[in-house]
Amino acid sequence: MTLPGPGDQPALPGRFVRERETIESTVAAILESKLGYRHERSLDLHPLGVYDAPDRDPRGWTMSVAHATALPRGAAEQLSSASKLIPVAGPAVRDRRVTAEPLAYDHDEMVTTAVRRMRRRYEGRPDPDGLLTAPFSLRQLREAHEAVLHAGLQRDTFARRMRERLIHARAEDGTAILSSAAVGRPARLFVPGKGDGLEPGGLPRA
Known part of the structure; x- marks a missing residue:
């Protein structure tokens, strides 16, 4: 899920963590304020890593602590009209883009890592990220x-x-x-x- 970034290039949603906020409360605020989606349960966040390359953002030096979370089936219908779903496909290996179009900054690297780890979870457990609403066939x-x-x-x-x-x-x-x-x-x-x-x-x- 992306929002318009620099030059209208798609970028992952994000913002600064404010004083006395947790990562989970920040992600929940991003989902609601930027994507128009209110999550009804606690978020299952998967850390992806710290992205701190000095030249990653042309606007100035900043680092990102990236996390991934899966939204349940049907959530896309509730999202803001400004948001855009970018399909992913292909092997999620390092230094390879899996998104259908390039993302801004180093966000392609984040998505590749998120997809690789999510696929690993789905090799080992039934719907570990809760995409389906139980009961299911x-x-x-x-x-x-x-x-x-x-x-x-x-x-x-x-x-x-x-x-x-x-x-x-x-x-x-x-x-x-x-x-x-x-x-x-x-x-x-x-x-x-x-x-x-x-x-x-x-x-x-x-």
């Missing part, structure tokens, strides 16, 4: 992982591995909650469970 979960990993996944193997780390969603009377699919057989729905990550090697591709 295995198909919805697989599609979320495929979107993050930018790769198709083996359906049966994915389902088998994820079931071990999910809990069947149930109503208050104990009956299983099913999807209300208009076509086909209703699917079982799940909520996140607890447990260790997946076995080494990541998720098998299709």
